[in-house]
Amino acid sequence: MNTAMHDKRIPIIKIKNFLIVSIQVDMHDRLALQLQSQILEEIEKTGAKGVLIDISVLEMVDSFIGRMLSGMASMASIMDAAVVIVGMQPAVAITLVELGLEMPGVDTALNMEKGMEMLERRLRNQEFEL
Amino acid sequence: MLGLTSDKGWDELGKHFLETEYDIVRVRQVVRNHAKELNMGIVDQTRITTAVSELFRNMYNYAGGGDVLVETGIVDGHQSLIVTCIDHGPGIADIDQAMSDGYTSGMGMGYGLPGAKRLVDRFEIQSKVNEGTVVRVIKWK
Numbered sequence: 001m002n003t004a005m006h007d008k009r010i011p012i013i014k015i016k017n018f019l020i021v022s023i024q025v026d027m028h029d030r031l032a033l034q035l036q037s038q039i040l041e042e043i044e045k046t047g048a049k050g051v052l053i054d055i056s057v058l059e060m061v062d063s064f065i066g067r068m069l070s071g072m073a074s075m076a077s078i079m080d081a082a083v084v085i086v087g088m089q090p091a092v093a094i095t096l097v098e099l100g101l102e103m104p105g106v107d108t109a110l111n112m113e114k115g116m117e118m119l120e121r122r123l124r125n126q127e128f129e130l
Numbered sequence: 131m132l133g134l135t136s137d138k139g140w141d142e143l144g145k146h147f148l149e150t151e152y153d154i155v156r157v158r159q160v161v162r163n164h165a166k167e168l169n170m171g172i173v174d175q176t177r178i179t180t181a182v183s184e185l186f187r188n189m190y191n192y193a194g195g196g197d198v199l200v201e202t203g204i205v206d207g208h209q210s211l212i213v214t215c216i217d218h219g220p221g222i223a224d225i226d227q228a229m230s231d232g233y234t235s236g237m238g239m240g241y242g243l244p245g246a247k248r249l250v251d252r253f254e255i256q257s258k259v260n261e262g263t264v265v266r267v268i269k270w271k
Contacts, residue, residue: 026155026158026159027155028151028152028154028155029151029154029187030151059162059175059176059179060158060162060176060179060180060183061180062180062183062184062187062242063184063242063245064183064187089176090173091172091173091175091176092176094173094176094177095173095176095177095180095249098177098245098248098249099180099184099242099245099246099248099249100231100244100245100248101245
């Protein structure tokens with residue numbers, strides 16, 4: 001197997017206050033963990049207030065990826081950023097529930113647009129509270 | 131392999147050696163492709179792929195890898211996909227405990243076995259301490 005393919009990074013795009021990540025590959029464990037720390041570093045560097053993670057092309061989320069996503073949401077929240085997972089396929093959602101995996105602290109949205117609205121609303125509410 | 135469902139008349143679809151974390155991804159994709167070829171629905175494809183992903187990760191984490199046998203045949207009157215994971219790792223001393231929800235081993239992760247069991251139609255496990263573990267999952271079409 002080609003190692004260059006294995007070591008490929010998942011790009012993170014910054015738009016306004018948000019980071020956008022689109023997972024386009026079936027992630028092996030190390031790539032998933034690398035993405036987790038990459039996103040946290042990017043939150044620190046840019047001061048982003050929200051992260052949108054598009055998993056619409058992911059054909060499965062097992063307990064490892066699920067734990068990575070919820071772990072990332074808790075870490076991001078400590079860094080004052082919210083994580084929204086968008087575009088989960090129905091079959092993936094069904095399987096996750098049957099698997100019994102809970103993802104505390106993870107917000108989800110049907111698509112990127114709704115996820116973005118969710119984050120903007122959250123940001124507005126925070127400003128209001130201040 | 132005492133106690134496992136008889137494999138009489140099953141067709142072997144492939145045998146795969148799993149030893150790196152890349153193999154977890156590669157072999158679960160192979161299993162998904164077989165599920166597709168059997169015309170399983172998208173939810174069942176996802177269920178069996180996710181179940182084997184949990185089993186493969188166990189083999190990788192606890193036994194350093196193992197062999198995966200993919201077969202198809204009739205089980206309980208249904209055309210089925212049968213995936214058998216064989217490792218020569220430390221084995222599981224208390225299978226009932228490993229099969230209970232919320233059980234976590236020393237590595238800070240659950241075995242994922244009860245979850246995997248819920249995703250398939252048949253789940254069979256045999257283990258002997260210091261010899262290894264065989265887990266077979268069967269998904270009806």
